Amino acid sequence: MKKNILLIYTFLFVSLLCSQNQVLDLGVDGKDLTDINFEDSVLVIKASEGGGAYSKEKNVEIKYINLPEQKILYSLDSEKDKRIIYYNQDGKIVISATDGFVGYGSNKDEIFIDGDGSEIGSVKDFNYDDIEWLPGTRKTFFTKSYLISVGPKKKGYKITQKNKGDEPAEWLLYKLNNTSLQETTIPIELPPVVGKEDEIGYMLMEVTDTGFYVQSKTFSPTDAKDDAYDSQNLIVKEYDFEGKLIDEKKFTITIDKNKYRFAKADLPQGTYQKMGNRSMVTLPTSAATGAVSIDAEGKNYYIQSVLFGKEGNEGTFLHVEKYSFSGEKQWEQTHKFVDKVVGMFAQETRIRPIITNEKIYFFPKDYTFKSSKKNEVFSMDVATGEIKAEKKYEVLKGTLKRTETWHKFAYGSIVENELSDNLLLDTETLIAFRVNDSVKTYIDSLSPEDETYLISHIARDGTIYMIQADYKSKKYKFMSF
Numbered sequence: 001m002k003k004n005i006l007l008i009y010t011f012l013f014v015s016l017l018c019s020q021n022q023v024l025d026l027g028v029d030g031k032d033l034t035d036i037n038f039e040d041s042v043l044v045i046k047a048s049e050g051g052g053a054y055s056k057e058k059n060v061e062i063k064y065i066n067l068p069e070q071k072i073l074y075s076l077d078s079e080k081d082k083r084i085i086y087y088n089q090d091g092k093i094v095i096s097a098t099d100g101f102v103g104y105g106s107n108k109d110e111i112f113i114d115g116d117g118s119e120i121g122s123v124k125d126f127n128y129d130d131i132e133w134l135p136g137t138r139k140t141f142f143t144k145s146y147l148i149s150v151g152p153k154k155k156g157y158k159i160t161q162k163n164k165g166d167e168p169a170e171w172l173l174y175k176l177n178n179t180s181l182q183e184t185t186i187p188i189e190l191p192p193v194v195g196k197e198d199e200i201g202y203m204l205m206e207v208t209d210t211g212f213y214v215q216s217k218t219f220s221p222t223d224a225k226d227d228a229y230d231s232q233n234l235i236v237k238e239y240d241f242e243g244k245l246i247d248e249k250k251f252t253i254t255i256d257k258n259k260y261r262f263a264k265a266d267l268p269q270g271t272y273q274k275m276g277n278r279s280m281v282t283l284p285t286s287a288a289t290g291a292v293s294i295d296a297e298g299k300n301y302y303i304q305s306v307l308f309g310k311e312g313n314e315g316t317f318l319h320v321e322k323y324s325f326s327g328e329k330q331w332e333q334t335h336k337f338v339d340k341v342v343g344m345f346a347q348e349t350r351i352r353p354i355i356t357n358e359k360i361y362f363f364p365k366d367y368t369f370k371s372s373k374k375n376e377v378f379s380m381d382v383a384t385g386e387i388k389a390e391k392k393y394e395v396l397k398g399t400l401k402r403t404e405t406w407h408k409f410a411y412g413s414i415v416e417n418e419l420s421d422n423l424l425l426d427t428e429t430l431i432a433f434r435v436n437d438s439v440k441t442y443i444d445s446l447s448p449e450d451e452t453y454l455i456s457h458i459a460r461d462g463t464i465y466m467i468q469a470d471y472k473s474k475k476y477k478f479m480s481f
Helices: 002-018 427-435 437-445
Strands: 032-039 042-050 057-066 071-078 082-087 093-098 107-113 119-122 140-142 146-152 169-177 183-190 203-207 211-220 231-240 245-254 260-262 273-275 278-280 291-295 300-309 316-324 329-338 359-362 372-381 387-402 409-415 423-425 452-458 464-470 475-480
Touching: 032 082, 032 452, 032 464, 042 082, 057 082, 057 093, 082 140, 146 203, 203 291, 211 291, 231 291, 231 300, 245 300, 245 316, 300 329, 329 372, 372 427, 387 427, 409 427, 409 452, 423 427, 427 437, 427 452, 427 464
Parallel strands: 423 452
Antiparallel strands: 032 042, 042 057, 057 071, 082 093, 093 107, 107 119, 140 146, 146 169, 169 183, 203 211, 211 231, 231 245, 260 300, 273 278, 291 300, 300 316, 316 329, 359 372, 372 387, 387 409, 409 423, 452 464, 464 475
């Protein structure tokens, strides 16, 4: 009987491991994998030999991988040191040659590559400094048809000052056609924000293949102190790439002031700045929280706010409301993800959701202490808002693993008291480790002696793609779960 039970457990363990599939051979073993870029249905990587503070990398390979088709669309080989700048979902990419010193001011012409890997041309005429960078957002976007940069004029609208409600915001929209390389700059005037609002005024939310979204925010009552607001209005404006207003939606978050107050922490609007393999978030400062995530594929808006519980209702909560593009409310959910109140800079948030066809994943990390404690991974059902997973990490320790050359490193978290300190997990791997049994079984099976970096991407269909990098042996595995 015991033998049969052992055989059953062995079968189950092997079955879970078998649910991990090798996607394809990246063909870069023996080289340094210095860039790993997942986004939507695309993986773009860079591998090279040599390199260092003042020496050129050599034998550079940049590969563009289509994830749904699980194939390398094309590979670019070069003796020159090159850096990945932008890429889109249709195989187009922008790379930049360097003069051998990888740092600011070292870039030469930006080279545009077509979807088949052929060079279109190079152009670098536009002065990006003409557009003010907005905290928490990317400065440039690479869409299906354009390279886009949009934001306040550098010497126009001052985002560091409160909008008094009597002056419009002057923005610029720069677009570069991906095929013809024709450049166009369009001035845009956003109407004044009326009412008490945060110091940002307007925030760029998202750029899609058809246009861009901006958000503004006002509070009610407008003369209240920060902890006395009972509601806030989020206004979303959609513009096309000619600078014309297409749509405008107003959403109101109303809270029970007896139970909650708006948190003293803000939601980053979206994107991570990349430094090597390290993802960083810049938090905009705000008196209260409120953000909108655009689900262009599902044609939905997700409204999010962080709340602090009042006496008898202690803790930090995420409030989420779902609306269709037509403005119809689908559901709302308020979920306590930590039992205490956290400060403004206590979160490196994953509060911008990872949206799949069936679930929405959130992962706010509490960085109140040196080691991040009591972090919760949770998900909501896309259709109903029902909480589907609530799993915590007791202790996460963010760390930086350097390789032999200074500019090649991996940044992630060590799961203390659960996994080896030699295993380094990025944010989406941490999510996958908690919500997918096959991922957990696989990671638990890894040798605790090997220094391994795991970087993952949760795709729209729920597939988890993972790269396993052993930087000492320079061997890499590309898997799906």
